[in-house]
Amino acid sequence: MSKQTTDTDVAFISALAELLNKNELTELSVKREYGEDDSLEVRVVKQATVVTVAAAPAPVVHHAAAAPVASAAPIAHEDPAQHPGAVTSPMVGTVYLSAEPGASAFVTVGAQVTEGQTVLIIEAMKTMNHIPAQRAGTVKRILVDDGHPVEYGAPLMIIE
Secondary structure (H helix, E strand, O other): OOHHHHHHHHHHHHHHHHHHHHOOOOEEEEEEEEEOOEEEEEEEEOOOEEEOOOOOOOOOEEEOOOOOOOOOOOOOOOOHHHOOOEEEOOOOEEEEOEOOOOOOEOOOOOOEEOOOOEEEEEEEOOEEEEEEOOOOEEEEEEOOOOOOEEOOOOEEEEEO
């Protein structure tokens, strides 16, 4: 893509974010076609705290801001994003756990990683972005599925 197209895309995405806020929407998804093999897919999501009930297929409850809870007992369902070993998404995109389809995953649960080692890839605007481990340790949990979209700040995995 040319610089002109990139500048236009940035303006387009900014306009979508403004439209999202102005109309009090929580999510907006658009596909822009440039030609037969060239398009831009944009998904703009307003970050919200999500609470679900696991026992029944209850509706998802969205809260604009969560109130802090003071408790001496540990929280049973800790937010993975607040975990000190959380690797979070630096961008919106599609996550891939391996370098190419059919290849083995960069890491698996229980694997030892070193600081700076690639643990997954996030594709954003047709660019593959290698996401490094921020510290050395053991992969305790992988919180995303291969080929699924992720949001900015979403927890991807836990390394302890």
